Amino acid sequence: MDNNPAMKTLDSAVEKYGGKKEALLSIMHEIQKAQGSISEDSARYLSQKLDIPVSQVFSAATFYRAFSTEPRGKHHIKVCTGTSCYLRASEKIFERIGRELNIAGEGASEDGEFSVEKVRCMGCCNAGPVMAIDEQICEDVSAGKIPDLPKQEIIGEMTHRKATTVIKKYREDK
Amino acid sequence: MRISTAADLERLKQEGHKQLHPDTVRIMVGTATCCLARGAGKVIKAIEREAAAQKFACTIVPVGCIGLCHQEPTVEVIQPGKPRIAYGPVTVEDVPEFIKALAAGGVDKKRALFRSEQEYSLFAAEPYRYAQGAVADDLKEIPAYSDVPFYKKQVKICLRNAGTINPESIEEYIAMGGYAALAKAVTQMTPEQVIHEVTKSNLRGRGGGGFSTGKKWTECRKAPGGQRYVLCNVSEGDPGIGMHKSLLESDPHTVLEGLIIGGYAIGAAQGYIYISSGYPLGLKRLQKAIEQAAAYGLLGTNILGSGFNFTVTIKEGGGAYVCGESTALMAGLEGRIGEPRPKYIHTAVKGLWDSPSDLNNVETWANVPVIIGKGADWFSGIGTGSSKGTKVIGISGSVKTPCLVEVPMGTLFKEIFNEMGGGVPAKRKLKAFQTGGPSGGVLPARMLSLNLDYEEMGKAGTNLGSGGFIAIDDRACMVDIARFFTQFLLEESCGKCVPCREGVKRLLQLINNFTIGIGTEEHLTLIKELAFAMEKASLCDLGKTAPSVVQYAIKYFKDEFEAHMQGQCPAGVCKDLILYSIDAKLCTACGACIRACPVNAISGDPGSAPTLDMKKCIKCGACKEVCDVEAITT
Numbered sequence: 001m002d003n004n005p006a007m008k009t010l011d012s013a014v015e016k017y018g019g020k021k022e023a024l025l026s027i028m029h030e031i032q033k034a035q036g037s038i039s040e041d042s043a044r045y046l047s048q049k050l051d052i053p054v055s056q057v058f059s060a061a062t063f064y065r066a067f068s069t070e071p072r073g074k075h076h077i078k079v080c081t082g083t084s085c086y087l088r089a090s091e092k093i094f095e096r097i098g099r100e101l102n103i104a105g106e107g108a109s110e111d112g113e114f115s116v117e118k119v120r121c122m123g124c125c126n127a128g129p130v131m132a133i134d135e136q137i138c139e140d141v142s143a144g145k146i147p148d149l150p151k152q153e154i155i156g157e158m159t160h161r162k163a164t165t166v167i168k169k170y171r172e173d174k
Numbered sequence: 175m176r177i178s179t180a181a182d183l184e185r186l187k188q189e190g191h192k193q194l195h196p197d198t199v200r201i202m203v204g205t206a207t208c209c210l211a212r213g214a215g216k217v218i219k220a221i222e223r224e225a226a227a228q229k230f231a232c233t234i235v236p237v238g239c240i241g242l243c244h245q246e247p248t249v250e251v252i253q254p255g256k257p258r259i260a261y262g263p264v265t266v267e268d269v270p271e272f273i274k275a276l277a278a279g280g281v282d283k284k285r286a287l288f289r290s291e292q293e294y295s296l297f298a299a300e301p302y303r304y305a306q307g308a309v310a311d312d313l314k315e316i317p318a319y320s321d322v323p324f325y326k327k328q329v330k331i332c333l334r335n336a337g338t339i340n341p342e343s344i345e346e347y348i349a350m351g352g353y354a355a356l357a358k359a360v361t362q363m364t365p366e367q368v369i370h371e372v373t374k375s376n377l378r379g380r381g382g383g384g385f386s387t388g389k390k391w392t393e394c395r396k397a398p399g400g401q402r403y404v405l406c407n408v409s410e411g412d413p414g415i416g417m418h419k420s421l422l423e424s425d426p427h428t429v430l431e432g433l434i435i436g437g438y439a440i441g442a443a444q445g446y447i448y449i450s451s452g453y454p455l456g457l458k459r460l461q462k463a464i465e466q467a468a469a470y471g472l473l474g475t476n477i478l479g480s481g482f483n484f485t486v487t488i489k490e491g492g493g494a495y496v497c498g499e500s501t502a503l504m505a506g507l508e509g510r511i512g513e514p515r516p517k518y519i520h521t522a523v524k525g526l527w528d529s530p531s532d533l534n535n536v537e538t539w540a541n542v543p544v545i546i547g548k549g550a551d552w553f554s555g556i557g558t559g560s561s562k563g564t565k566v567i568g569i570s571g572s573v574k575t576p577c578l579v580e581v582p583m584g585t586l587f588k589e590i591f592n593e594m595g596g597g598v599p600a601k602r603k604l605k606a607f608q609t610g611g612p613s614g615g616v617l618p619a620r621m622l623s624l625n626l627d628y629e630e631m632g633k634a635g636t637n638l639g640s641g642g643f644i645a646i647d648d649r650a651c652m653v654d655i656a657r658f659f660t661q662f663l664l665e666e667s668c669g670k671c672v673p674c675r676e677g678v679k680r681l682l683q684l685i686n687n688f689t690i691g692i693g694t695e696e697h698l699t700l701i702k703e704l705a706f707a708m709e710k711a712s713l714c715d716l717g718k719t720a721p722s723v724v725q726y727a728i729k730y731f732k733d734e735f736e737a738h739m740q741g742q743c744p745a746g747v748c749k750d751l752i753l754y755s756i757d758a759k760l761c762t763a764c765g766a767c768i769r770a771c772p773v774n775a776i777s778g779d780p781g782s783a784p785t786l787d788m789k790k791c792i793k794c795g796a797c798k799e800v801c802d803v804e805a806i807t808t
Contacts, residue, residue, distance in 0.1 A: 024509035029451065029490055056510070063511040063668070064492025066451035083608065083644050084570040086658055092795055099772055120493065122452060123419035124211045125568055125642070126243035126576030135454075137211040143796050 007045055009034045014049050021050050024060060028067055036072040065119070073108040073115035078132045082121030085129040092143040093129055094118055176471040178479045180357050183348065186470070190349025194339070195302065199232040199276060200252040204337060206239035206423040207455050208416060208578075212246040213265065220269040221249075230277035238424020240337035242324065244575040244596075245287060250337065251276060257289040257305045257313060281313065290319040296334050297351025297547055323593050324577070329556060331564045332540040333580045336424035341459050344466040347427040353472055355547035359435045360480035368439040368546065369395060375550035376562040377542075381407060381498065381535030382610065382639040384561075384628040390532055394522035395440045397530035402442045405526065405533040406433055407503055408449040408456065417568040417641055418536050420578055422449075422456035425540070426463040430486065432542030434473065437484045440532050445486040448503055451493045460488060495612070495666035499714045500525070500533045502668065513670045514714035535640070537566055557583035561627045565641055569595040572602055572647035581626065588622040590643060602647040606731070610639030612659045612666075613719035615726040616652065635726045651747035652731040653738050657685045659723040667716065674717025677708040681721060690750040691741040698728060698735065746808030749793045753808065758783035760805035767797035767806060 013030035017023035027050075031042055038061040047054035061067045079094040094116070098104065101114050108115035124130045127139035177183050194200075201221060205214050218234060225232050240248055245262030252258045253276070264272055264285055275282040291309070293302040309318075319325060330336070339346035347353070359368050373388025394402065406429065408418055422429060433445045449457055464486055467473045475483045494512045497503045502512035504526045525531025541563060545553045554562045561583035567590060570576045574596030581590060587607065591597065598604045604619040615636030617624070624634055631638055646655065660682045669675045684701050687693040705721030712718045728735055737744050743751040756767070756776075761783035768776045768784055775791045778784025783805075786797075798806040 020509075022507075022509035025492055025506065026490060028492075059511050060492070060509075064451075064494050066492040083611070083642070083658070087571050087644065087646060087650055089795070089799070092799075095794060096772065096796070119452065120495070121416065122207075123416035124208050125416045125570035125644075126208055126246075126578075127211045128570065130211065137207070139211045142799060143794065 006035060010042060010045055021052055028060060032067050037068045037070060070107060073112050075114050075134055077114060077116045078119045080122045080130045081118045082125065084125040088129040090129040093131060093141055096143040178471060183353060183357055186345060186348050190345035194346055194349050196233050197254060201232050201234045202237040202250040204239050204246060204248045205236040206420045208243050209239060209246045214247040216266050217247045217264060217269065220266045221273065224269050224273040228273055228277045230273060235340045237339065238336040238341050239420045239578055241578040243577050252304060255305060257291050259289045259316065260287045261285040262287050286316045288319050288322045289313060289316045294330060294334065295350060296544060327581060327585060327589055328579055329564050329582045330580045331544050332421055332537055332566055341424055341426055342462050344427060352427055353431055355543040356431050356434055357478050359546050360438055360478050360482050365439045365441060368435060371550045372545055375545045375553040377545060378628060379535060380537035382637055384638065387534060387538055390522055391440055393520060394530045394532040397523040399530050402440060402530040403526045404433055404436045404440055404442045404445045405531055406447040406536055406539050407498065407533060408447065408536045417566045417578055419453050419456050421540060421566060422536060423459055426460045428540045428543055429536055430463050430467060432539035433486060434484055435542050435546055436532065438482050443483050446507055447486060447488045448491050448507060449488060450491050457490065496668045496716050499716060503533065513668045516713060558627045560629055565626055567641045567643050569643045571644035572598055573645045574599050583626050585626045587624050591622055591645060598647055604645060605648050605650065606646040608644040608646060609642065610637040611642060612662050613722060614639045615722055616655060618730045649745060651743055651745035652727045652734045653688045654747045656724045656727040657689055660685055663720045671713035671717060673708050673711040674720060677704055678720050680704060681724060685724060688735055688738040689748040691738060693739050754786060754791060754793065755807055756783055756786055757805045757807050760803050762803055766800040770796040770800040772796060
């Protein structure tokens with residue numbers, strides 16, 4: 001098991017925090033970042049390494065929103081559903097993305113290309129509704145813009161247009 | 175270099191001063207997350223490129239947020255000998271023209287917002303003047319900072335350095351009088367004197383509770399035990415707030431300095447900052463601040479030669495609303511899931527690892543250096559009878575100009591909303607406003623005459639919370655708002671105690687009766703009974719305040735609940751109660767709705783109003799959104 005590359009990430013994360021039990025969340029953040037989820041194998045291995053019950057690892061993985069037990073897609077989309085964005089119809093954006101990518105609710109598409117998640121406030125209430133694709137924040141999104149993006153302006157590294165062409169191309173390939 | 179005396183600090187201050195006011199042009203670009211979302215990162219690159227191309231010598235500095243979120247990306251420029259001028263929005267396309275104007279030694283009047291003759295500084299005896307003498311004639315048409323309505327009523331304590339200093343430079347923070355309060359506290363004051371000063375200032379918790387900070391500190395200092403801790407909570411999982419994030423991203427050192435002073439006052443050698451996982455930039459800047467402070471010996475052993483030792487560790491949270499509750503947060507710090515415990519014994523006595531612990535919100539900590547530096551009397555001169563100082567407010571929702579402001583306690587919501595937020599957008603009507611997040615309340619528009627004060631707001635049925643102000647216009651359905659917050663709490667309830675876990679679930683069921691049109695008076699009575707039980711029996715404040723938004727929605731917007739009983743949703747939000755239709759009289763046959771419909775339910779020939787197939791319609795509202803003439807009705 002120790003030769004498995006996935007478990008090596010785990011080992012280094014545990015080592016980084018000196019194998020302390022109270023660093024469980026910090027270690028899990030590292031694993032989530034590196035592997036995209038806290039898998040059952042990781043949870044079991046971690047419980048052995050830190051000498052805590054596997055249920056404790058699993059409860060933390062399911063309790064906190066920052067962790068997921070299901071693998072995330074290659075591109076992870078976060079849709080802000082904070083109050084301000086909700087009032088600006090972010091729920092419709094979420095539904096629309098789901099429909100375009102054929103994902104029911106939160107989760108990943110069948111081929112693992114995309115996953116979508118609702119998040120709480122992303123702290124850009126003034127620019128809402130916002131969503132993020134692979135940590136790049138797109139401001140002032142709307143459900144209508146998801147499939148064919150009329151807006152031309154460039155925002156940050158990721159444009160609305162780019163974001164939507166990625167999605168659109170994916171749909172056409174299917 | 176290690177700072178071990180006040181004289182060392184003074185030397186560093188001079189150095190920082192040179193950085194803040196260089197001989198070349200200093201271009202400051204706002205780079206908080208909100209600015210970056212609007213493209214500030216690209217603007218910096220474009221400025222660098224353009225300055226090199228035009229051989230224009232300048233220093234480009236990332237700074238925090240100046241609060242004018244609707245003008246982002248914002249850029250401020252200090253040309254030696256001239257007033258500091260703020261510009262916005264400066265987009266990538268604007269940069270060549272903008273730099274050309276600056277390189278010629280002039281001003282880009284087209285994008286100029288306002289000018290400042292002197293630096294905004296709380297600590298300087300004589301504020302630094304950017305320009306000497308009278309204002310040049312050609313600059314007079316640019317409004318002065320003191321005349322800009324947006325800033326007129328603001329008093330900046332926590333955000334005093336936001337937009338002026340590079341948040342990643344400790345020297346610039348020191349130049350603005352930073353860490354002088356720490357030096358004063360550890361070398362000239364006893365811990366008791368520090369606590370006395372904070373108590374006298376009447377500073378109260380800025381996270382929502384409003385508990386006296388001084389009292390909390392006193393209790394924690396007096397609690398028996400050896401090891402004790404000071405903790406900082408950076409808004410964990412609250413929806414609708416960007417201000418804590420902005421504060422941390424704009425000036426992390428003020429939070430850190432406050433925490434170190436708190437550690438000294440309480441007698442703690444270790445501090446923890448618990449920061450939500452969704453704040454990567456704030457986390458990065460805070461990390462840097464800690465490294466810099468440690469390198470100068472402002473953290474570590476024998477701080478400023480006083481014999482006081484203190485270290486700070488950052489802990490990244492997992493994104494759980496309940497972790498805003500003190501005992502849940504401490505459970506999170508210990509590496510467990512964030513379940514609260516009963517607080518028969520205060521956390522000030524038995525908190526983190528059963529040691530006395532003091533937990534304050536990030537904004538509360540940011541106030542501390544100013545209270546110590548300027549004195550309690552100065553601080554308590556601002557605000558109302560029982561609420562002192564200022565509050566950072568994030569204004570969002572249905573406003574013309576979303577922004578971030580810091581206003582004195584006692585400011586009227588009307589002023590905040592109209593003068594800073596710019597009022598409601600055209601064609602809309604303000605229906606309600608929300609403060610205090612899911613544990614707060616919704617208040618009708620007429621209550622805008624309320625002022626920012628812990629007691630007044632409590633009486634009106636809401637709380638200050640962490641300072642989000644969300645304007646709700648006539649497009650929103652209040653039953654749906656009640657449902658939204660209850661749904662949020664359902665997902666965030668930790669599930670430990672029955673009144674909250676089951677109560678929130680039943681509450682949501684009851685509200686859902688209204689959203690599908692089968693609600694009755696009896697259901698309203700049941701909500702009232704349930705709310706009473708939850709308030710009395712829940713373990714922590716999450717459960718106790720969970721029915722709050724619903725109750726106030728019923729109290730102030732009973733007519734909307736009654737309409738839902740009749741099977742109508744006046745705002746056209748609740749899907750089960752609405753049918754879309756196209757008003758042929760208003761329709762211009764532009765075809766936008768046909769293209770927008772994801773399920774091809776709308777069809778028609780060019781030149782005439784299209785028809786909507788109700789069998790196919792999924793009520794997603796995409797057609798309504800794209801219709802320019804509001805011909806799609808519900």
